[in-house]
Amino acid sequence: MNSPSSPDPAFSDSSVPSNADKKRWRQYLADEQAEAATYRYLAERRDGEERDILLALAEAEGRHEEHWRTLLGDDAGRKARASFRNRVLGLLARRFGSVFVLALAQRAEGRSPYAQDPNATSAMAADEQIHEEVIRGLATRGRTRLSGNFRAAVFGANDGLVSNLALIMGIGATGVSSTFILISGLAGLLAGALSMGAGEYVSVRSQRELLEASRPTQITLSAAKSLDIDANELVLVYRARGMTKEAAEHRAAERMGLYSCDCDPSFSLNPEADAEDKRDEHESVGTGLGAAASSFCFFASGAVIPVLPYLFGLTGMTAVVLSCVLVGLALLMTGAVVGLLSGASPLKRALRQLAIGLGAAAATYLLGMVFGTTAL
Structure with missing residues (x-):
């Protein structure tokens, strides 16, 4: 097996690399430097074994850097800019160093092009695959700590967005006044938030009691x-x-x-x-009060979004369309966050959330039109 720092044998001394090859290698070099810096930034915020592991990952990326420097030769001095993804990752690592950054780093390692690049050694491709698993392991504890209250927060926000948008659209389709829609939306917000908070408290307390028993x-x-x-x-x-x-x-x-x-x-x-x-x-389940507070606050924050157009005095179809747009953006955001933390594709999770949420709202709108027409 070739060492990560040795040039690939597919590239013999008699071969002359093209400008496209050199450009690609410079990009790889810049990305490896950015990834090594990201791991060093993350290591600064940790201690013990986690810090040692992150520094070892940075050292491994340094070996990959040397491989591309060797191939580039005199052209290694011509700098390239790291990819946008790696620049953002480095910025987040300097500022936060949280499980979100580890989740992003996990996805970045999983997208390494080395397995398909003839100029990357098989050892380098294997390194990147292992790095993904290492980051996954480091992120596991953070995900476990988040999973209890985070679950309540995500469910609360999503329920608030979907249920109140559905309520507003269903009532609005009957032809009632905007004032009535606004009052109904605020009532739905308060009732739903209290119900979600109480339900989460009972659910989590019951689960913890079952574990204790x-x-x-x-x-x-x-x-x-x-x-x-x-x-x-x-x-x-x-x-x-x-x-x-x-x-x-x-x-x-x-x-x-x-x-x-x-x-x-x-x-x-x-x-x-x-x-x-x-x-x-108990970390994975969360606490009853923590789950209740998260669920209440996030349901309320989600449920207020479809009401905003009516709070600012908009009426009719304008208010309905704007509510759908605002809720759609929020659903995309919550779906992307869930996808990111779970290590899945943020785009797919975001689109799934959007389809489910707007689909439910559309169904209630059609029902509202039917009942409204029947009432007339």
């Missing part, structure tokens, strides 16, 4: 010393939790202070790991 208690610590060793009920406890008989016997022996059990040492207790698992579970 499913986790083992510490009763075995106090009861173990009084159990009959020859008829050890602890084995049944651990088998009921899904352990094999051998693992259950080893765990029970530890609980009772007997460490002579000839079993796999990997069955040993690990309180630190159990505590970490518990923290991860």
Whole structure:
């Protein structure tokens, strides 16, 4: 396998690179420099193992830089500008360094052209694939922390946008006054926000209580010393939790202070790991009050958007069209954010949100026209 810094053998000494080749290589060089800088910026905001990993990624991008410098030779001094995506990524890394930046970096690594470029080594192409997985791993903890309250926020904003737009369009299609539409929209905003907040609080609290009820208690610590060793009920406890008989016997022996059990040492207790698992579970679920507050605020912020034209005195079809446009832009934004954080295509997620939201609003508008005509 070729080393990342060695020129590709497909390019022999007798070959003369074209201007297009040199231009492409200069672009690769600039992008590698920008990506290395981004990882260094991110490393400045972290410590410990995460910092070491990010600096190692920057070092790997530096090896890729040397490959393109070697191919360019004397032309390496002619600078190219990094791609717009990498420039934005570097700017965000300097200012924020959050999971959003890691998600963008993950997508950037996944779009590397090296696998199709004959002048990039196979080692470089493999590096880029591995880098995507490394960034995915670094972003996982941030995504886990966000997932609980972020889920409530996204659902709240999306529900506010779609439900209130649908309400306004459905009522507006019946031919009622703009004042009535405005009051209905504000009432829908308040009622929906309170309902979403209360619903999220109950939902998250119930989920956390279910997790607590499913986790083992510490009763075995106090009861173990009084159990009959020859008829050890602890084995049944651990088998009921899904352990094999051998693992259950080893765990029970530890609980009772007997460490002579000839079993796999990997069955040993690990309180630190159990505590970490518990923290991860609760981080991913979120807190009841946090989810309720996020849901309330984001539903209200979403639901107010379709009402804005009526708040500013617009009426008729002008207000309806402007409401649709404003909600459409907001749906595109929320869809793109969800796509970005999930590592999927932001454009596809944005268009999906737009289609679902405007489709629901169009359906209620048609129903409003039917009922309005019938009422007349």
